[in-house]
Amino acid sequence: MAWMFMRDSAWKYLQSAHRGGDRNYSHYTSRDFSSQFGLEDFLCTDDIPGTDEDTDSAVLFGTLRGNVVGLRYYTGVVNNNEMVALQREPNNRYDKNAVKVNNVNGNQVGHIKKELAVPLAYIMDNKLAIVEGVVPYGAKNAFTMPVQMSFWGKEENKQAVLDKLKMHGFKLAPSKSSEFAFGSSWVSGRAGPSYSAPGHAAVQMTTEQLKSEFDKLFEDVKEDDKTHEMEGAEAVGTPLLPHQKQALAWMVSRENSKELPLFWEEKNNFYYNTLTNFAEKDRPETVLGGILADDMGLGKTLATIALILTNFHDGKPLPVEKIKSDQLHKESVTGVKNEGHELLKETSCNVEPNISNVKKKSEIIQSQYSSSRPKRAKAEKPKYTVCSDSEESEEWLPQQTRTKCEKNLPVTRKRSKTAACIIQEDTGFVSALASPSAPLKKKAKKKGTGSVQSVKKNDSEESPRTTLIICPLSVLSIWIDQFEQHIRPDIHVNIYVYYGPDRSKDPAFLSKQDIVLTTYNILASDYGSRGDSLLHRIKWLRVVLDEGHTIRNPNAQQTKAALNLEAQRRWILTGTPIQNSLKDLWSLLSFLKLKPFTDREWWHRTIQRPVMLGEQGALRRLQALIKNITLRRTKTSKIKGKPVLELPERKVFIQHVTLTEEERKIYQSVKNEGKAAISRYFNEGTVLAHYADVLGVLLRLRQLCCHPHLCTNTSSSSCQIGESTPEELHEKLVNKMKLVLSSGSDEECAICLDSLNLPVITHCAHVFCKPCICEVIQSEQPNAKCPLCRNELRVEHLVECPPEESDSSIEKKGDQEWISSSKINALMHALIDLRKQNPAVKCLIVSQFTTFLSLIETPLKESGFVFTRLNGSMAQKKRVQAIQSFQDSQTGSPTIMLLSLKAGGVGLNLTAASRVFLMDPAWNPAAEDQCFDRCHRLGQKQDVVITKFIVKNSVEENMLKIQNKKRELAAGAFAAKKLTVSEVKQTKINEIKTLIDL
DNA sequence: ACCGCCGGGTGCC
DNA sequence: ACCGCCGGGTGCC
Secondary structure: OHHHHOOOHHHHHHHHHHHHOOOOOOOOOOHHHHHHOOOHHHHOOOOOOOOOHHHHOOEEEEEEEEEEEOHHHOOOOOOOOEEEEEEEOOOOOOOOOOEEEEOOOOOEEEEEOHHHHHHHHHHHHOOOOEEEEEEOOOOOOOOEEEEEEEEEEOHHHHHHHHHHHHHOOOOOEOOOOOOOEEOOOOOOOOOOOOEEOOOOOOOOOOHHHHHHHHHHHHHHHHOOOOOOOOOOOOOEOOOOOHHHHHHHHHHHHHHHOOOOOOOEEEEOOEEEEOOOOOEEOOOOOOOOEEEEOOOOOOOHHHHHHHHHHHOOOOOOOOOOEEOOOOOOHHHHHHHHHHOOHHHHHHOOOOOOOOOOOOHHHHHHHHHHHHHHOOOOOOOOOOOEEEEEOOOOOOOOOOOOOHHHHHOOOOOOOOOOOOOEEEEEOOOOOEEEEEOOOOOOOOOOOOOOOOOOOOOOOOOOOOOOOOEEEEEOHHHHHHHHHHHHHHEOOOEEOOEEEOOOOOOOOOHHHHOOOOEEEEEHHHHHHHHHHOOOOHHHHOEEEEEEEOOHHHHOOOOOHHHHHHHOOEEEEEEEEOOOOOOOOHHHHHHHHHHOOOOOOOOHHHHHHHHHHHHHOOOHHHHHHHHHHHHHHEEOOOOOOEEOOEEOOOOOOEEEEEEEEOOOHHHHHHHHHHHHHHHHHHHHHHHHOOOOOOHHHHHHHHHHHHHHHHOHHHHHHOOOOOOOOOOOOHHHHHHHHHHHHHHHHHOOOOOEOOOOOOEOOOEEEOOOOOEEEHHHHHHHHHHHOOOOEOOOOOOEOOHHHOEEOOOOOOOHHHHHHHHOOOOOOHHHHHHHHHHHHHHHHOOOOEEEEEEOOHHHHHHHHHHHHHOOOOEEEEOOOOOHHHHHHHHHHHHOOOOOOOOEEEEEOOOOOOOOOOOOEEEEEEOOOOOOHHHHHHHHOOOOOOOOOOOEEEEEEEEOOOHHHHHHHHHHHHHHHHHOOOOOOOOOHHHHHHHHHHHHHHHOOO
């Protein structure tokens, strides 16, 4: 989703579209070893080769007129100019070459005539082309209808397609964009978009134009008419900011909307889809939801909570119970801190941070809940009769008589054999029909006359009550925290965290909750393990996908699981702009149940491909679509001229630190040794082959800038080459890399240039994000090469490495006598100064090296500072405690938090701090910024002052140079440009030179 | 007539 | 299908 909100989105989009064409998945058979390594998520082994990526680079081979036959046997009907789908039916018992023709709704219309089906089957089965159909004149045909087919594929397959067709006496007409416009007005003159094939320079846009179009698209989504504001319900405990009131108003209006979805029109009692020209009598479901794509920090979570509390049914607030005023909020907080179940029972605390232990409380919630449950009148069940096997049945509906049916005219057929249909008793309206070939599926299980329980969905069921929220595990605690914060403490809302091994197995219990919170992993594993996944048996009032771009991969299990949830209202929250491309949008739209995009073919034919081909109209359609379902504000968006978020200032100071003579001596000797080794590698041209060694040297230098004790665990002498076997060498290098990673250093991935995400070490001892390197392996298979050294890459050689340091090394320091360092002195000096000025001010002390944070603890204690600590490795419970105690404003609460750079997800809120001391620079300036944003965010009242300690004449200064270069690059037009292999290598080499002063 | 022609039955894959 | 095709009935003009 978020691609379109990035300045560089068009560029990235083009990149990924272009790269797609070179991929080849067809030899991929790695399920066995990939499961061993837990790589399934990234390799998408269940992907069908050549289905998605290849369509991006498809060209139009030509068109062919054919015939659809057997219309009378199927229920699917087609309009003039309507798009149809051609689908192979290899198990057809009359003809293995059978090709089905389905309408947009997926109802079969007929078959391709058998002579044509022969070459078509060959072409489709061998994936030589994608064959698409448009029925130019389909409305009144009773037995056959023409179909205009277009063949799309890779250029290299064109000849094979032409030959095969020719063999059977068919010839493709070359498409001229003027005359060939599928789904357009060339036959009937009916209004509709034109999907001209490319071919004329006048139609196709240049890359530059396309890029600027995308920028506009992005701008226009922001500029909107979604300015109506709405107050939250009483139960919302936090006053909403203007832009949050707008979000609430927009979300509520989306949920209560009765408008037709975009691209649908009502005409003559029919609903037309203007993209596909599909029409049906049933009103297409209004999309009750959308995409909330606000920037991080604008309060998507709060807006969602407000929505849940404010808009239950019919615009009324969620019915909630008020709790007596003597059991109030303070208590609940204490309850959480002490994990006291007794306390929890008594108080209003709805959520327990200890997520695995929610059972007891839930029972209480359950009993309290039933009293406030809204009653709902049961809807009258329509009565139906099922007829079958009836010779005299006059209600058998022949094909192509949709019109007759809708006009309620009696339709007769002479020779009814074993037809079945359903007649609504009161009106006589025929609501379903079937034939031997198309048996009634859901509707009539029993033959004979009787009452069918429910033909319309949901009629016999209670209105759903529950909102299901799905989020990544990393933000689960944030949601829990936000419920605490934003639901008024005297309001009782039933919230159940569906997580952990003891999670409820009772659907009735879940559907009695107001909110069920779970993670994508639970969703996916439940769905995968058994067909009757609990979450999929419940009809939800609302499903909210937090960090919704998580489902961008249509083949991922979590995506499939999310798409199959049943809900009335659907929301996607996504904030962090992500590297993304147009085709990633599909699963989001499909999740929203936006017809006809739920089926990828229609998305691809009506939007994705036309946009890819640079068709202006398509881009406008896409823009309209996005605008229709998305609310997007950035941190710089304005409401009535005022910025949405008026954050206090953020100032960054660099404080230079001079090493003591002794420290300098150690530093210099390590540097000289390392520099000698690295220049030797340069001379030999083996820098990148010794990458682990180089990183090791740099790491040691960075550690020495902080404290001499930090690098004692790394072997100081670099390995003597020449003596070891290649295997030993490799093992040594991998171990070195492991050591670098386990130090806590925020290393970066040479592919995405971002901080490592799930680091893996290659056989050649280079480190990348698992997803990044898997993508490389996948796209270059079977002979993938390391982007840094071009050595062979094998998935089975990848070594996973937990980035989280083991805290054992910290304990080891216990027997070493504590000494200070220049940096610690500088820090303590600053802290004591600050305390003199204002004893209440709170600070974050940030380092990549947790060992360093441990060393800092000693002087903090000695100087009487109250502090707390947050590591990435801390258990959920301890984290929550650490955060809560730090955020507490009472005197005596900690004024300092020791924070490891990467601790906590983006949602971590440490606004109590207004000072940050960054003890060591990170490779990646974005990682630093993200860390600063943990206190410089919504809720921060004071200016934030950041101090970066940088040792003079050291690797740290050189790191700043590199940081600045990266910042410039990121701000430039080609931000996040995908580098080529040689560029990656050159960049790395240049960086190493800069860092070690070569 | 081991044909032609007629008209009824019939009809996807 | 207001078609094609099939196969039975039929047979000078």
